[in-house]
Amino acid sequence: MSNPQQLRYTKEHEWLSDAVDGVATVGITEFAANALGDVVYAQLPAVGDTVTEGETCGELESTKSVSDLYSPVSGEVVEANQDVVDDPALVNTAPFEGGWLFKVRLSEEPKDALSSDEYTALTAGN
Amino acid sequence: MSTAPRLTALDALHRRLGATMTDFAGWDMPLRYASERDEHNAVRTKAGLFDLSHMGEITLIGPEAVKALDYALVGNISTVGVGRARYTHICREDGGILDDLIVYRLGESEYMVVANASNAQVVLDALTERAAGFDTVVRDDRDAYALIAVQGPESPGILASLTDADLDGLKYYAGLPGTVAGVPAMIARTGYTGEDGFELFVAPEHAVRLWEALTKAGEGAGLVPAGLSCRDTLRLEAGMPLYGHELTTSLTPFDAGLGRVVKFEKEGDFVGRAALEAAAERSASKAPRKLVGLIAEGRRVPRAGFPVVADGQVIGEVTSGAPSPTLGKPIAMAYVDAAHAAPGTSGVGVDIRGTHEPYEVVALPFYKRQK
Numbered sequence: 001m002s003n004p005q006q007l008r009y010t011k012e013h014e015w016l017s018d019a020v021d022g023v024a025t026v027g028i029t030e031f032a033a034n035a036l037g038d039v040v041y042a043q044l045p046a047v048g049d050t051v052t053e054g055e056t057c058g059e060l061e062s063t064k065s066v067s068d069l070y071s072p073v074s075g076e077v078v079e080a081n082q083d084v085v086d087d088p089a090l091v092n093t094a095p096f097e098g099g100w101l102f103k104v105r106l107s108e109e110p111k112d113a114l115s116s117d118e119y120t121a122l123t124a125g126n
Numbered sequence: 127m128s129t130a131p132r133l134t135a136l137d138a139l140h141r142r143l144g145a146t147m148t149d150f151a152g153w154d155m156p157l158r159y160a161s162e163r164d165e166h167n168a169v170r171t172k173a174g175l176f177d178l179s180h181m182g183e184i185t186l187i188g189p190e191a192v193k194a195l196d197y198a199l200v201g202n203i204s205t206v207g208v209g210r211a212r213y214t215h216i217c218r219e220d221g222g223i224l225d226d227l228i229v230y231r232l233g234e235s236e237y238m239v240v241a242n243a244s245n246a247q248v249v250l251d252a253l254t255e256r257a258a259g260f261d262t263v264v265r266d267d268r269d270a271y272a273l274i275a276v277q278g279p280e281s282p283g284i285l286a287s288l289t290d291a292d293l294d295g296l297k298y299y300a301g302l303p304g305t306v307a308g309v310p311a312m313i314a315r316t317g318y319t320g321e322d323g324f325e326l327f328v329a330p331e332h333a334v335r336l337w338e339a340l341t342k343a344g345e346g347a348g349l350v351p352a353g354l355s356c357r358d359t360l361r362l363e364a365g366m367p368l369y370g371h372e373l374t375t376s377l378t379p380f381d382a383g384l385g386r387v388v389k390f391e392k393e394g395d396f397v398g399r400a401a402l403e404a405a406a407e408r409s410a411s412k413a414p415r416k417l418v419g420l421i422a423e424g425r426r427v428p429r430a431g432f433p434v435v436a437d438g439q440v441i442g443e444v445t446s447g448a449p450s451p452t453l454g455k456p457i458a459m460a461y462v463d464a465a466h467a468a469p470g471t472s473g474v475g476v477d478i479r480g481t482h483e484p485y486e487v488v489a490l491p492f493y494k495r496q497k
Contacts, residue, residue, distance in 0.1 A: 034146075037355065038163045040449040040456075041425045061427050063162050063355055063449055066479075092161070 002120075003029060004096055008110065009119035010054075012070040015096065016113060019106050023078055026071065027100040028060070028091060031123045036062040039088040044069075044080040044102050051077060053110055058101070060091065072113065075104040134179035135272045135330035136337055143351055151243035153180040155354050162355040166451040169319050169360055173278035173344055174352030175337065182246025183271050183327065184239045184253055188262030191235050197396050198256035199227070200379060202389035206231045211299045211316060215379050215387050216249060221401035222375035223382070225249050226367065228316060230301045238267070238312070238327075242369045256397060272333035276340055277323030277360075279495075280347040285324055287343045289313070298322075307339030318357060320364025320493055359448045362457065365419065365491025371430055371445045372417060372459055378402060380409035381461075383417045383490075415442060416467035419492055420485040422456035426478045428485070433477040434460050441466050444476060452493050459490065 007015040013032035017025040033039070041061035051057040051071035058069035080102045084090050090099040114122065131154035134140075140147065145156035156177060158165060168174050186194060195203040201214030211230045215223050225245035230238045241249035246268055254264045276285055286293050291304035291313055301314035309332040317323035328336055341349065358368070367373050372382055379388050380402070388402050420428065427449050434442035442462030450457040458476065466474055469489045475482040 037146075037158060038161050038449075041427060043426075061425075061449075063359065064157075066427070066429070089163075 003031075003116045005116045007096070007116060008072070008113035009116065010070065010072045010112065010114065011122065012072075013123075014070060014072040016072040016110060023103050023105050024073060025100050025103050026073070027095055028069070029119070029123075030095045033092050033095040033099070036060060036065070036067060036091075038063050039091040042084050042088045042091065042101070044085060045071075045077045047077055047080060049077045051075060051104060054112065060088075069101065071104070073104055073106055073110040074108055075106040077102050078105050079103040132180075134177055135333035136177045136179065136274075139334055139337060140177065140351075145351070145353060148354065150354060151180060153243060155180055156351070158353040158355045159351045162353065162359070163451045165350055165352040166356040166359050168348060168350045169278045169321055169352055169356065170452060171279065172348030173276060173280040173284055173350075174319075174356070175340055175344065175349055176275040176277065176352050176357060177337070178273040178275050178325070179271070179330070179333070180243035181273050182241040182243055182249065183267040184241065184246075184250050185232075185265040185267045186237045186239065186253070186257065186262050187235060187265065188260070189235055190260035191237050191262040193394070194253075194257035194260035194262045194264075195229060195237060195239075196392055196394060197260070198253055199229070200388040200396060200398060200402065201229070202392040203229055203231075203237070204392065208232075208234060209300055209302050211301055211314060213299070213387065215373075215384070216252060217378065217398035217402065218375060219398055219401065221378040221398045221405050223369075223373045223377055223379060224252060224375065226369055226373055230312070230314060232301070232303070232312065245369060270329070271327045272330040273325060273327055274333065274336055274340065275317055275323060275325045276344070276349070277317045277319045277352075278321050278349075280344070280349065281321075281323045284340065284344045284347055284349060285313075288339055307336055309336050311336070318364075318366060319360040320366070320491065321360070321495055358446075359451060362446050362448055362459065363450055363452055363491065363493035365459070365493075367417075367459075368446060378405040380405040381413075381415070385409060413464050415461040416464055417445075417490070418460060418462055418467050418469075419488040419490045420444070420447075420458040420460055420474070420476065421453065421488055421492070422476075423484045423486065425456065426481070426483050427456040428458040428460075428476040428478060428483075434462050434466075434485075435475050435477050435482050436466050436473050440477075441474070447476075450492060457492050458485070462487070
């Protein structure tokens with residue numbers, strides 16, 4: 001699997017797009033989606049919620065387990081992906097595209113983001 | 127204590143297939159190959175191929191093998207004909223369940239006991255001790271067999287293309303020695319999926335050849351390799367208990383709603399008889415809790431250990447829970463207070479990380495195949 005170069009990443013396996021007009025998109029990586037197995041339920045932050053970098057903001061439930069969703073950045077949620085709420089399997093089939101989770105209006109730049117290469121190195125041992 | 131996990135004879139093959147592996151009872155086993163939901167649905171509608179080599183086989187041979195088993199187990203093994211199998215339990219003196227087992231009668235005085243991987247040593251030790259006064263050998267055959275299961279509605283056709291054995295004559299819970307894909311095998315019509323299917327006990331050195339032959343034979347029929355993850359959701363839908371979840375040493379078969387496996391009418395004493403007679407009486411008059419099915423109204427999944435609640439009070443505990451691919455909703459098995467155990471009881475919920483999610487109480491199983 002390859003992690004798109006233009007995205008930034010976290011150690012908790014979320015990705016973050018470059019902000020356009022101050023709004024960035026958040027999802028989980030393909031590595032995380034594979035580790036979870038079939039995602040069956042996504043609890044995403046609601047529009048208007050304030051999220052904080054490194055803190056939990058939702059959960060993803062798979063056949064075997066439930067995992068906390070961490071926000072890779074601080075800001076205000078401006079959109080949650082209703083397609084994923086309706087069909088959580090999108091997280092598995094298209095984690096970097098149609099399986100995105102929510103969009104945030106950034107209140108500050110992320111402090112701990114990793115580059116694609118750094119994230120790839122982090123997960124290479126697995 | 128940390129030891130390297132044991133590998134089955136099919137280990138290299140699983141890795142080649144890209145399986146996600148998991149530690150299970152000290153074995154490194156395939157959890158899933160791709161999507162566990164797809165594997166689950168394949169077994170329900172077509173066929174799935176499982177490596178179950180972690181299961182523990184113990185053989186009893188001798189003129190008094192059957193007497194030893196009747197004494198050691200709660201079932202009436204004397205009534206099992208040659209070539210037939212029986213689901214049963216082995217209990218402690220206090221009636222607590224040590225394991226659930228399948229006993230296959232392989233010959234006039236030869237029986238194979240199949241125990242759960244996590245309990246195989248306990249069962250071997252108990253059988254060895256309990257059989258000591260009988261004219262029988264108790265043999266540890268855990269390393270003598272690999273176990274491959276082919277399960278699902280297409281499995282009879284797939285297997286029939288590889289064997290001359292009389293599969294039509296092989297009933298559910300029967301087993302016969304035969305040859306499959308040129309490999310000697312004990313062919314059993316058993317499984318843990320709620321579907322028709324077969325379990326093939328073979329020498330480990332023949333496992334790869336058999337797996338590959340089954341894979342090829344199943345190509346046109348939609349057979350896929352299937353891991354332990356879907357095995358768990360398949361058995362849960364079928365309402366089958368799993369040791370360590372629905373069955374534990376602190377429960378008797380009567381507590382687990384499986385009192386029918388205890389045969390008081392059999393000849394002679396058996397380990398746990400007195401305690402089980404008391405348990406049977408208790409269960410008939412004032413059962414504290416009952417095993418029920420729960421179906422979610424929402425989408426959050428109950429897990430083992432989550433409290434079952436009604437009117438803000440804890441009234442039970444989830445023993446197994448998963449999203450059900452067949453029902454399209456989360457389901458669970460749970461022990462709940464008798465007052466809330468009737469199907470249709472309203473106001474029952476599961477405490478999922480602090481939120482009380484509404485659940486419907488139903489009778490088990492969740493799924494029964496059309497025959």
